[in-house]
């Protein structure tokens with residue numbers, strides 16, 4: 001699988017999200033508060049909100065602001081109840097990411 005160049009590392013600060021426009025489905029690339037870069041499908045599996053515009057990084061997770069489903073770095077979905085209970089939700093597909101020579105790249109399976 002070839003690596004696809006996304007952006008300069010310095011253009012994705014902690015808490016930021018960038019969208020990779022693709023004909024067969026957008027991908028969002030985001031950086032956690034701790035600095036890890038994650039890539040996942042851009043469409044929330046709940047009601048299809050685009051996480052490039054309706055998403056926000058919250059610590060080590062990406063949150064869909066439409067109905068507050070959350071996705072961890074492996075794409076596992078959940079939602080926090082008002083009491084703090086974490087309920088399982090649908091997961092989102094993730095992709096391999098690497099940072100090298102000041103660039104962020106992702107790999108998408110065929």
Ligand code: FES
Nearest residue numbers: 044046047064067
């Ligand atoms: S559309 Fe994302 S949580 Fe509902």
